[in-house]
Amino acid sequence: MPGCKKEKITGWGRFPVSLCETYRPEKISDLTELSSQNGAVTARGSGRSYGDAALCSESALIKFERLNRFRSFDVETGILTTEAGTTLQEILQFCVPGGWFLPVTPGTRYCTVGGCFACDVHGKNHHTDGSFSHHVHQIELLTADNNLITCSREENSDIFCATAGGMGLTGLILSVTLQLVPIETAFIVQHSQRVSGLDHSMEILKKTENENNCSVAWIDCLAKGKDLGRGIVYLGNSAKRMDLSPGQARNPLFLPRPKYYTIPFSCPGWLLNRASIRAFNSLYYKRHPEGEQVKKIIDYNKFYYPLDTLHHWNRMYGRKGFVQYQCVFPDETSKDGLREILECTSAAGAGSFLGVLKRFGALGDGMLSFPMPGFTLALDFAVTKKILPFLDQLDKVVMKWGGRVYLAKDARLSAETFRAMHPNVEEWLAIKKQVDPNNHFTSALGRRLGLS
Amino acid sequence: MNKGAIIFGATSSIGKALCDQLAAEGYDLFLAGRDRDDLDIMATDLFIRHNIKVVTAKFDADKPQELPKFVHNSIAHLEDCSIAMLCLGSLGKQEDGETRFEEAAVTINRNFTAAAAILMETANAFIEKKSGTIVALSSVAGDRGRQSNYIYGAAKGGLNVYLQGLRNRLASHNVHVITVKPGFIDTAMTYGLPGMFMVAEPRAVAKSIIEAINRRRNIVYVPWFWKWIMLAIKLIPEGLFKKLRL
Secondary structure, three states, X not given: OOOEEEEEEOOOOOOOOEEXXXXXXXXXXXXXXXXXXXXXXXXXXXXXXXXXXXXXXXXXXXXXXXXXXXXXEEOOOOEEEEEOOOEHHHHHHHHHHHOEEOOOOOOOOOOEHHHHHHOOOOOOOHHHHOOHHHHEEEEEEEOOOOOEEEEEOXXXXXXXXXXXXXXXXXXXXEXXXXXXXEOOOOEEXXXXXXXXXXXXXXXXXHHOOOOOOEEEEXXXXXXXXXXXXXXXXXXXXXXXXXXXXXXXXXXXXXXXXXXXXXXXXXXXXXXXXXXXHHHHHHHHXXXXXXXXXXXXXXXXXXXXXXXXXXXXXXXXXXXXXXXXXXXXXXXXXXXXXXXXXXXXXXXXXXXXXXXXXXXXXXXXXXOOOOOOOEEEEXXXXXXOOOHXXXXXXXXXXXXXXXXXXXXXXXXXXXXXXXHHHOOXXXXXXXXXXXXXXXXOEOOHHHHHOOOO | OOOEEEEEOOOOHHHHHHHHHHHHOOOEEEXXXXXXXXXXXXHHHHHHHHOOXXXXXXXXXXXXXXXXXXXXXXXXXXXXXXXXXXXOOOOOOHHHHHHXXXXXXHHHHHHHHHHHXXXXXXXXXXXXXXXXXXXXXXXXXXXXXXXXXXXXXXXXXXXXXXXXXXXXXXXHHOEEEEEEEEXXXXXXXXXXXXXXXXXXXXXXXXXXXXXXXXXXXXXXXXOOOHHHHHHHXXXXXXXXXXXXXX
């Protein structure tokens, strides 16, 4: 059996911390052995979910990072089957030169495909293309009785839907068959525009949803009064050959290696405070020209993964870590819900660099998936004594306006609140009971939310 | 026609990283290993990523007498085999080997006897071609016997001497022999072992090994600083060394 290492594990938010027994199989045979010989197991990809989804102090934690082999690729159709531990970065390195791209990508390319499916992640294009699982043809799942089953919309469809967004609690995802999308260039045509307030941002995101494949708004969450919700909207579409400059067009699918920077150690906790964040947000806002839209042709790394060039950016929030709070409101209540969230945040002065507003489109197949038609807002908060009760308060606002919270970012939601927020919990639990009656697959998050 | 390389112990962590590097350099590969399914998965992956020819075969390092024939057939399978890599290794359990000889014998057989069987046949095949590079993964543990792993260390130390002799013999046949002595590498074999420090990634180690091939080095420590760590360890007088807990 593969070696075991006891180590302190956290998610990307570095909160909470858990002492775990970890294993790192490199062969499928090691993985099946690990799963069958341990009491309970927890799957972990790159550890890029923010909270406690991929850790557990009372189970065997299985790291998938070395199960990252491509199983098949069809150059005609762009269908790629790859092991769950493959990162999006590896896929991009492989597929972009051949003119293919990920159908959906979150804001980092360091996460794994298994994690992307388990969290049913979304990207800037949710309003047109849906979430990650929408582009997955099938998965291979190792079940509690140690069988390897294939799940798709045709075969074991109930398990497929329970696993998409099921946070790894229905079984170990071994491989994912993903539909890539064709691209002409590795560049994006980006239009950006300064917006004066929340209503304005939402209006632009809604108005442009048919013309733009990607859209996202950065929000200054410390601005108050008439400036509440001011920010910058970014709209993007995959660039065609004719959009490029002669220099870019010479090698349209080739990008020079990006420059990386690293935050070498945890910054002191006081570094990010009200004054410094306010100054940063103001500067960031005012740096963008007022009025007209600004057009730029930028490469996909700059557009999709701006934070990936700053390694260990999570260290900025100090040793105690941070929590990202992401919620979604349905279309009808979005305006009211978002306004109240921003007002609470602004009033509490608990702001962050990262306030991100996105438009969501139609519901997908994932039973516990996060997205629903409407608007979603993500905010970062450094962990302090005051922050957890404050987030409980935000939960109430989310529930009041019929919204819900994203589990991939979550570290503190209660089981009752989650049940009240998500309509499909009972239905999901029925399938969980059927495929994994003894809760062989678990996680700190699963236990906290009463899912495993 | 592509150059070819054969890797014994291809499914080990370093073997995997080496295959990836060699494939990226355009070598066709013959992967020999213990786990049939894993070999096939690797072969598909290497073909998709690098568009090279890959052949796989299963072998059992615990049956050394069958190995020369296996090696002979395998090398004959590749059109132009110019590199042979030996990535076999098994740490074994030192404490068990101190009281149960079968346990010690397994460690010695896997790390030395099997290697000697593979090296003999590879050497003869390369002599016939009058060219080729043989790369064998030994260990810094073979440089000095320590109470915590001297059975493994003795087998690797034996391998070091075997390789020295082989290098001497093959030099006049235009066949080059490289002894690689890895320090602490982050592999499946070492995952979770206590007392590890300055652990290197298999990918970085594989890069150093490819560089050693290109520069026709004889003995290389990977990462390089282990040369100096081991020099310091070898310089400790035996009278003092025997009293240390290492």
